[in-house]
Amino acid sequence: MPEQTESAPLLELSKCEQIFRTKRGDVRAVAGVDLEVRPGKVLCLVGESGCGKTTTARAAAGLTRPTAGWVRYKGEDVNTMDSASRQAFREAVQYIHQDPYASLNPVRTVYSTVTAGLRRHKLVKTRTEARAKAAELLELVDLTPAESYLDKYPHQLSGGQRQRVAIARALAMGPQVLIADESTSMLDVSIRVSLLNTLGRLRDDLDVGFLFITHDLAVAKYFAWDGEIAVMYLGEIVEQGPTPQIINDPQHPYTKALISAVCEPDPRLAREKKTVRLRSSEIPSLTALPSGCTFHPRCPLFEPGLCDASAPPLSLINGDARRLACHVVARDHGPARAGAN
Amino acid sequence: MREPILSVRDLSIVYRTGRRTSVTAAQDVSFDLYPGQSMALVGESGCGKTTLGLGLLRLLPRLGQVSKGEIVYRLKDGMSVDITGLAKEELRRFRWHEAAMVFQGAMNSFNPVLRIGEHFTDTLRSHEGEKRRTRAEITARATELLSMVRLEPERVLKSFPHELSGGMKQRILIALALALEPQVLVLDEPTTALDILTQRSIVEQLHELRERLGFAMIFITHDLGLAAELADRVATMYAGRIIEKGSAEDVFYEPRHPYTVGLIKAVPPVIGDLPELSSIAGSPPSLADLPSGCSFHPRCEWAVDACRETVPSLTVLTPRGEDGGHAAACLRAGDIEYTRKVVARA
Amino acid sequence: MSTKTKKGTGGTLSVLWQGITRSPSGFTGMCIVVAILAFVFLGRFLVDHDNPTDPDALWLPMSGEHWLGTNFEGKDTFTKLVLGGAEPIWVGALAAAITVVVAVILGALAGYLRGRFDDIVLQATDITMTIPFITVLIIVASYFRNISPLMVALIIGLLTWPFLTRSIRAQVLTLKEREFIEAAKLQNLGTTRVVFVDILPNMAGYIFINFIIAVTNAIYAIVGLYLLGLLPSTAENWGLMIQQAWQNSAYLLPRALPFLLAPLAMIALFQVGLVLVTRSLEQALNPRLRER
Numbered sequence: 001m002p003e004q005t006e007s008a009p010l011l012e013l014s015k016c017e018q019i020f021r022t023k024r025g026d027v028r029a030v031a032g033v034d035l036e037v038r039p040g041k042v043l044c045l046v047g048e049s050g051c052g053k054t055t056t057a058r059a060a061a062g063l064t065r066p067t068a069g070w071v072r073y074k075g076e077d078v079n080t081m082d083s084a085s086r087q088a089f090r091e092a093v094q095y096i097h098q099d100p101y102a103s104l105n106p107v108r109t110v111y112s113t114v115t116a117g118l119r120r121h122k123l124v125k126t127r128t129e130a131r132a133k134a135a136e137l138l139e140l141v142d143l144t145p146a147e148s149y150l151d152k153y154p155h156q157l158s159g160g161q162r163q164r165v166a167i168a169r170a171l172a173m174g175p176q177v178l179i180a181d182e183s184t185s186m187l188d189v190s191i192r193v194s195l196l197n198t199l200g201r202l203r204d205d206l207d208v209g210f211l212f213i214t215h216d217l218a219v220a221k222y223f224a225w226d227g228e229i230a231v232m233y234l235g236e237i238v239e240q241g242p243t244p245q246i247i248n249d250p251q252h253p254y255t256k257a258l259i260s261a262v263c264e265p266d267p268r269l270a271r272e273k274k275t276v277r278l279r280s281s282e283i284p285s286l287t288a289l290p291s292g293c294t295f296h297p298r299c300p301l302f303e304p305g306l307c308d309a310s311a312p313p314l315s316l317i318n319g320d321a322r323r324l325a326c327h328v329v330a331r332d333h334g335p336a337r338a339g340a341n
Numbered sequence: 342m343r344e345p346i347l348s349v350r351d352l353s354i355v356y357r358t359g360r361r362t363s364v365t366a367a368q369d370v371s372f373d374l375y376p377g378q379s380m381a382l383v384g385e386s387g388c389g390k391t392t393l394g395l396g397l398l399r400l401l402p403r404l405g406q407v408s409k410g411e412i413v414y415r416l417k418d419g420m421s422v423d424i425t426g427l428a429k430e431e432l433r434r435f436r437w438h439e440a441a442m443v444f445q446g447a448m449n450s451f452n453p454v455l456r457i458g459e460h461f462t463d464t465l466r467s468h469e470g471e472k473r474r475t476r477a478e479i480t481a482r483a484t485e486l487l488s489m490v491r492l493e494p495e496r497v498l499k500s501f502p503h504e505l506s507g508g509m510k511q512r513i514l515i516a517l518a519l520a521l522e523p524q525v526l527v528l529d530e531p532t533t534a535l536d537i538l539t540q541r542s543i544v545e546q547l548h549e550l551r552e553r554l555g556f557a558m559i560f561i562t563h564d565l566g567l568a569a570e571l572a573d574r575v576a577t578m579y580a581g582r583i584i585e586k587g588s589a590e591d592v593f594y595e596p597r598h599p600y601t602v603g604l605i606k607a608v609p610p611v612i613g614d615l616p617e618l619s620s621i622a623g624s625p626p627s628l629a630d631l632p633s634g635c636s637f638h639p640r641c642e643w644a645v646d647a648c649r650e651t652v653p654s655l656t657v658l659t660p661r662g663e664d665g666g667h668a669a670a671c672l673r674a675g676d677i678e679y680t681r682k683v684v685a686r687a
Numbered sequence: 688m689s690t691k692t693k694k695g696t697g698g699t700l701s702v703l704w705q706g707i708t709r710s711p712s713g714f715t716g717m718c719i720v721v722a723i724l725a726f727v728f729l730g731r732f733l734v735d736h737d738n739p740t741d742p743d744a745l746w747l748p749m750s751g752e753h754w755l756g757t758n759f760e761g762k763d764t765f766t767k768l769v770l771g772g773a774e775p776i777w778v779g780a781l782a783a784a785i786t787v788v789v790a791v792i793l794g795a796l797a798g799y800l801r802g803r804f805d806d807i808v809l810q811a812t813d814i815t816m817t818i819p820f821i822t823v824l825i826i827v828a829s830y831f832r833n834i835s836p837l838m839v840a841l842i843i844g845l846l847t848w849p850f851l852t853r854s855i856r857a858q859v860l861t862l863k864e865r866e867f868i869e870a871a872k873l874q875n876l877g878t879t880r881v882v883f884v885d886i887l888p889n890m891a892g893y894i895f896i897n898f899i900i901a902v903t904n905a906i907y908a909i910v911g912l913y914l915l916g917l918l919p920s921t922a923e924n925w926g927l928m929i930q931q932a933w934q935n936s937a938y939l940l941p942r943a944l945p946f947l948l949a950p951l952a953m954i955a956l957f958q959v960g961l962v963l964v965t966r967s968l969e970q971a972l973n974p975r976l977r978e979r
Contacts (some may be wrong), residue, residue: 121875218611
């Protein structure tokens with residue numbers, strides 16, 4: 001947004017590429033992705049499963065090392081930084097897993113889970129202090145009364161409560177960026193919203209930046225309204241821009257398909273809505289990517305000779321803050337502006 | 342007035358949990374389903390919707406049983422039958438022929454060592470009764486069914502389950518369920534765990550099949566969006582009871598039970614303005630330990646003293662439409678207002 | 688119904704305790720084990736440790752004075768039975784403890800760290816597994832003649848660790864891919880803490896079961912060595928009793944039979960007790976069996 005002075009990005013991925021070597025050949029899970037996460041802002045990564053969202057997120061969290069490109073934290077490459085900076089990065093960038101049943105150690109109490117990092121790094125001195133700090137963190141994620149949760153084991157908690165504990169654990173490190181990988185998708189509707197509202201408070205009050213991964217455009221719209229959405233397909237970003245633009249006026253045929261696929265909780269709108277029919281509902285294998293634009297075998301705008309010949313660059317579209325990778329739309333909307341990256 | 346194809350009256354389902362203990366997973370459920378109609382059973386996990394779905398076909402696990410009420414189907418030959426009284430053999434003939442179920446989790450519904458073709462053979466053979474189909478007839482029928490769900494029959498019939506994607510398996514399950522042309526199809530979370538584009542294609546598929554074959558459908562879901570897309574009628578379940586039912590329009594635009602209101606307010610829309618979303622305070626009660634009176638009262642912002650004592654019955658609010666029109670089980674149904682605050686304009 | 692089984696089960700300890708007490712066979716097993724332990728470790732305070740040789744009372748039958756009769760030297764068989772249990776049991780437990788400690792440390796670190804350390808550990812297990820430990824024991828025992836029970840425990844412990852090391856390593860390999868371990872790593876908790884505080888407690892039950900199995904194996908080994916007469920015949924020991932009974936042809940003399948059968952029965956009972964306990968523990972810890 002031009003009226004706001006943009007703060008410097010906390011976490012930056014540039015030309016990030018992740019190739020997995022397997023018996024069946026190389027799998028290009030992420031192919032040259034550029035992303036920026038700023039304080040108090042949400043960058044939402046959406047796409048089907050297998051599109052590289054999680055791989056990108058794991059690289060951003062420093063859990064895997066990209067095969068090419070950089071992940072930078074406050075301008076410094078996280079894979080070559082010295083151990084002190086690496087430690088600072090580790091603490092500042094926290095990752096929240098999808099499945100709250102798998103991400104908590106079944107034999108540890110909530111207190112133990114939440115304060116492990118604090119105790120290890122001597123950020124709390126006594127047990128009383130640790131318990132007080134843990135209670136404070138649980139309150140921050142709306143687990144109240146906090147005291148009653150401290151000595152519980154994960155199996156005594158519901159899915160939503162577990163996910164809150166996982167978030168409290170991440171917050172214990174005083175993170176500046178939270179990477180949330182489908183962290184709300186396994187929860188019931190009502191619990192999901194209350195968790196999203198909790199995360200929204202962390203974003204607005206604590207200025208935490210989010211890399212938020214979801215397959216649900218409606219959730220993306222709600223959580224990232226002031227932020228950006230990046231749509232991924234087969235390891236590449238195909239459209240990226242401010243959330244209201246992407247949701248209300250999608251340009252890439254894949255984004256259009258994703259948005260029209262969401263089941264609208266409104267019977268009349270649902271009935272009137274036109275859905276984008278793809279030419280195929282099956283996602284191609286990453287080991288045998290289609291030529292040119294990888295979306296062409298499914299794309300309703302497919303033009304032979306154009307789309308299957310070369311890969312479209314991700315470039316700015318005329319008079320827009322969004323970037324788009326589509327030959328057909330780019331041609332119909334006029335040439336890309338010079339200087340687009 | 343046409344006649345319902347399925348009438349459920351005062352149905353209760355009980356699970357034995359110990360030697361002397363049991364929980365009631367579905368209580369006093371009543372509704373009518375008319376030919377060709379599609380009804381959504383919505384609610385959060387643990388509200389008893391899956392139990393009810395299984396109960397409708399008497400597919401309950403060993404420890405569960407219908408303790409009260411009747412489930413009356415009108416059969417293809419015009420006769421009516423209460424399936425709560427059917428013997429095992431009669432039940433077997435009833436299932437698939439008259440009503441069929443698509444279970445949750447398409448991944449686990451197949452035997453991994455059998456090809457898809459053999460699954461069709463098994464289903465068609467085991468429910469055939471006296472006349473036994475030849476191999477050619479079975480292949481012809483399977484081919485017809487698979488093309489109906491837009492799959493390539495030659496390839497799919499030869500495949501093993503693990504060679505197919507989740508969406509394909511879900512389509513095959515639907516095709517299998519339709520094999521003997523049932524009049525009622527019960528689907529448990531038909532799109533959960535599928536990718537969003539695959540979900541969409543399953544939804545379209547179900548629309549198309551229903552138009553073409555005219556079966557009635559009950560689907561169980563926690564996704565209100567799916568209910569809005571697919572259902573003519575919606576029934577909301579909470580703690581084992583249906584607490585509101587009505588046409589999709591009535592339930593979505595004029596919800597009259599605070600729980601339904603809460604559910605709707607928790608679902609983000611993708612089209613249009615951005616409304617404020619709110620969650621329902623607290624968490625669902627355990628079926629083994631339900632609150633007194635209206636089981637929703639501890640979480641309800643409208644609750645008054647009477648709610649703690651009286652169990653509200655499903656009361657008709659607007660009698661338009663079939664199956665008693667729009668009804669809600671709330672003492673204060675008349676006072677419930679549904680408004681949504683808009684946070685950002687589109 | 689998975690939530691129901693999860694409810695009410697606290698830590699590993701209570702799962703183990705319930706596993707033993709809730710299954711009839713496990714409970715029987717525990718009773719046998721406890722009874723024998725009491726017989727051996729409390730009984731020694733009640734019997735006369737001198738138990739003198741008496742040339743006038745060789746091979747006496749069972750009587751009020753000599754409950755199980757006397758042996759070839761006229762010593763009281765019952766007293767020998769009480770005194771002879773301690774050594775096989777504590778040597779077995781010590782050998783098992785050595786096996787388990789070595790296996791847990793090496794296996795867990797190898798599985799978690801991988802790389803060179805893992806390679807070295809795997810090499811070492813391969814080499815050690817090719818050494819037949821009974822043969823080694825026989826050679827060592829016959830070479831040194833005066834080998835102490837402690838040595839026996841050490842040798843057994845140091846030769847049987849590879850099997851457990853491998854299975855612990857395999858378990859750690861899968862556990863460390865679990866998300867909660869990744870979450871611990873993201874908190875920069877350090878290797879020792881992640882391995883010994885986050886991973887290993889999740890295998891506590893498995894390790895405990897393997898400890899008991901190791902005890903049974905070690906007891907067999909010790910008794911076997913005594914039976915072969917390869918260990919010094921100084922201490923009181925069930926294995927030694929069997930060997931002496933054998934050498935003195937107790938099996939030919941009906942009234943001498945208790946001297947042969949009593950230690951045999953004790954060993955068999957103790958092992959059966961341990962096996963019953965491990966069986967029920969395995970069931971308690973295997974979630975798939977638990978759900979039934």
